[in-house]
Amino acid sequence: MTERIAATTTEGQAAARQFEAEVVPRTRLDVLPMLLVPLLALAALPLVGSGSSWLTLTVAGLAMGMIIFIIASGLTLVFGLMDVLNFGHGVFIALGAYVATSVLAPMSGLTEADSMMANLAAVFAAMLVAMAVAGAVGAAFERLIVRPVYGQHLKQILITMGGMIVGEELIKTIWGAQQIPQPLPTALRGSWLLGDAAIEKYRMIAVAVGAVVFIAMLWVLSRTKVGLLIRAGVQDREMVESLGYRVRRLFVGVFVAGSALAGLGGVMWGLYQQNLVPQMGAQVNVLIFIVIIIGGLGSPGGCFIGALLVGLTANYTGFLAPKVALFSNIGLMVLVLLWRPQGLYAVAKR
16 A cells, blocks of 8 residues: 555656646756846946945945835736736835835834844834735735736726726825825934945845845745646646646736735835835836836746846946936836847747
8 A cells, every 4th residue: 555655646746747847848047138237237337437336336226126126026927927917016016115104103112223123123014014915905906907807908908007096096095195204214224334335224135135035936936836836827727727726816826926025015115215105106117117028028037137237227327327317227128129129038928
């Protein structure tokens, strides 16, 4: 009996490996796009001139890129895995930021303490609540707004934009239409000095959080059974459903996860800007879509590299040529698309 169970288990594992190889084919890693970030940083060094200024700008650009990646990663998942054009993604960003400010308001004892651990505890608590609320609203958004228009891109654009407008008005109703200041907790203000370079504390925390999100996303998608089923469902939905798995539930989970990541990004972006407005999600939507287009329309790795390129480009051009900074990211997108028309890492069927 034991030998029979062992044989059955071995056969099942072999079948799973064969299923993964056939339905989710592995592709060779393209390292060339990965070199763009260090090449851009090195190219900017002689233009900036001062090593300390270059280091400050580089860290600031990486921090901005990491925050943009967190915001864009949710939409990347939704579009790359579900083929849904969610132009209402911005409402989850704004919702996360406003929920966080409501959570942080009664925690002044922690946010005003001169202790980084106390400040981080308050911020992480706000992040968790914001992600939970954004995920719950995302589930309702998917059920009521997105589900009736699956596979209809034009209708998805129109109805999700309408959903974002309604969401912004609801935010105004709950929190008001006026700008709300969102100061950093006491211990997260200021900078660390590295020689003559000033490295802002909050930007380093943003880099760390973005790296954790990226690693966790790659691990879930490539190393877990849920990730395998999701990727297999994208490639061959009928086969996955024939094995008894409910792909629709998996995709709803993806949408909820994407909304939660947008809420987390909203918390980070609100603290980065240090003020909140109901339209903040719509304002950052342009950056999100530039990043997704550069990355390859649904590629998490491409989204990560694209976000870093956008953050670095914005900071370097803002220092070297402020008048060009507003158009720098569009110029970056044009250059990338001239090189690779489908983005850095093209996703199949895009």
